[in-house]
Amino acid sequence: MNDASVTIGADGVDVGQIVEEIRKTVADKMQSGAYAGAQLARAERYNLVNLKKHENFFDVYMESLREAVSVDINDFEIRERRGCAALVLIPLKKVIWQLLKFYTYRMWSQQNQVNGLLLSAIEEVDRKYRVQLRTLEDRLAKLESRVGT
Amino acid sequence: MGTKRRIAFVAPRFLLGKSVGGAETLLRRLAEHLATHDYDVDFLTTCAQDHFTWANAIEPGTRRVGPLNVYFFPVDEDRNKDSFLAIQDRICHGAVISREEELEWHRNNINSKPLYDYLRKAGKDYHRIIMGPYLFGLIYSACLIQPDRTWLLPCLHDEPFARLTTIREMFHTVAGCLFNALPERDLAVRLYDITDKPAHIVGLGIDDFTADAKAFRCLHKIESPFLIYSGRREPLKGTPLLLDYVNAFRQRTQIDLRLVLTGTGPIDPPPSLAPYVLDLGFVTETEKHNAMAAALAFCHPSVNESLSIVLLEAWLAGTPALVHAGGEVMPYHCRLANGGFWFRNYPEFEEFTMLLIAQPDMRRNLGVNGRQYVLRNYNWETIGQRLCVALT
Numbered sequence: 001m002n003d004a005s006v007t008i009g010a011d012g013v014d015v016g017q018i019v020e021e022i023r024k025t026v027a028d029k030m031q032s033g034a035y036a037g038a039q040l041a042r043a044e045r046y047n048l049v050n051l052k053k054h055e056n057f058f059d060v061y062m063e064s065l066r067e068a069v070s071v072d073i074n075d076f077e078i079r080e081r082r083g084c085a086a087l088v089l090i091p092l093k094k095v096i097w098q099l100l101k102f103y104t105y106r107m108w109s110q111q112n113q114v115n116g117l118l119l120s121a122i123e124e125v126d127r128k129y130r131v132q133l134r135t136l137e138d139r140l141a142k143l144e145s146r147v148g149t
Numbered sequence: 150m151g152t153k154r155r156i157a158f159v160a161p162r163f164l165l166g167k168s169v170g171g172a173e174t175l176l177r178r179l180a181e182h183l184a185t186h187d188y189d190v191d192f193l194t195t196c197a198q199d200h201f202t203w204a205n206a207i208e209p210g211t212r213r214v215g216p217l218n219v220y221f222f223p224v225d226e227d228r229n230k231d232s233f234l235a236i237q238d239r240i241c242h243g244a245v246i247s248r249e250e251e252l253e254w255h256r257n258n259i260n261s262k263p264l265y266d267y268l269r270k271a272g273k274d275y276h277r278i279i280m281g282p283y284l285f286g287l288i289y290s291a292c293l294i295q296p297d298r299t300w301l302l303p304c305l306h307d308e309p310f311a312r313l314t315t316i317r318e319m320f321h322t323v324a325g326c327l328f329n330a331l332p333e334r335d336l337a338v339r340l341y342d343i344t345d346k347p348a349h350i351v352g353l354g355i356d357d358f359t360a361d362a363k364a365f366r367c368l369h370k371i372e373s374p375f376l377i378y379s380g381r382r383e384p385l386k387g388t389p390l391l392l393d394y395v396n397a398f399r400q401r402t403q404i405d406l407r408l409v410l411t412g413t414g415p416i417d418p419p420p421s422l423a424p425y426v427l428d429l430g431f432v433t434e435t436e437k438h439n440a441m442a443a444a445l446a447f448c449h450p451s452v453n454e455s456l457s458i459v460l461l462e463a464w465l466a467g468t469p470a471l472v473h474a475g476g477e478v479m480p481y482h483c484r485l486a487n488g489g490f491w492f493r494n495y496p497e498f499e500e501f502t503m504l505l506i507a508q509p510d511m512r513r514n515l516g517v518n519g520r521q522y523v524l525r526n527y528n529w530e531t532i533g534q535r536l537c538v539a540l541t
Contacts, residue, residue: 043397
């Protein structure tokens, strides 16, 4: 069975072609470094599971990991949506935050240390395998050329 | 003239108030359509109204709601929620679980023994029993009661639950399936090898409307271009991703792109984006359509859709779509309709948004194409015909 009952609209634009062109543009721009940076890695934090399917997933993932590896344990702006209660709730939240920070600072510092070590380990494994793969590819190319001659 | 053919619909919820949730809306509207076209339609559901608590909020019994006879049955209160959540968590994380554990998960999901009793007693009086969506314990158990006359309207997504052995068995047990779009059918064939099973692609009819973009812009004093998202706001629907993308877009391009949200569920925009997000919450259909018509594009970042009614509504409002490429159904619609683009990552999102801003004529053409696509393929006459063929 097919979906022949669906009529295709095709007036004026070909979205498939535009999508392909945009993907080519993006690939070029990525190579030139136009889409590098922590800001982009942060924007992709909810998209990692979908990026897995793409060829360049590992590079994007590593960039995101570098961005996210350090748990932010600094102070942040404390807000309160209910305007009428803000006068009371904001100072209260600030006190709670100071207490939490006092008790959890040591734990989070250690977590950051562990995260940093794990990241270094993954980078090293990646580097090692890339070198090994390159060596194997070179050997294969040499063998193939020898067989060819 | 002979007697009307009796059809039953089964769904976990039937909201008496404002209706949210695509699958529920889909089943209800199909039921209402049949009820006004020579079918005698009963809608079997639970007394629950809230999909978080599943508490029995209304009295059991039968009520006439519009053209439907709605049978409300109480949700079983003996479920072991802890066991249900523990197994569900393992399924979500891709753990291999046994068939017995799957059955336990179904047993502790949403169930209604009185509804099953009714189906056992009266199920044979119905020409067809249509039920969905697939992942509720209620639907799993109900499917097994009168399988020869049961048609599943699964609203299937590619997710860990879809890969359970018992779900596969359910697809093989029922008499046939009604799908919303070809990619959903293809997914079912891929997962369950049901090529021999009767399957029809039906979808949902969308009533045409006129929308007033100017009225929305005047009412909310928005001059800047904006993207709109309508529906439930939750991680599964991709709304946190959309917030991050719009925030990054504003910071990188310095273009004053806004974001308008309608629907329910909490949002937590980054502080730098918060002043530029207009969260309208639950709005009337007219206001939603006006907002859609005024938008630069309707953006749907979910990868878990089997139809997306809001996408079709946005197209009817003449607005192009910008959807996540990770799902199969929405990019499929965009390609067929020539009515929108699909992005895989932030850079593509940025390029498509820039393109829509820079080329208003193309944007308009995409919107017109989308509207034509919905008018041609998702009018009630066409859908009604597909549904009647499926029920013959």
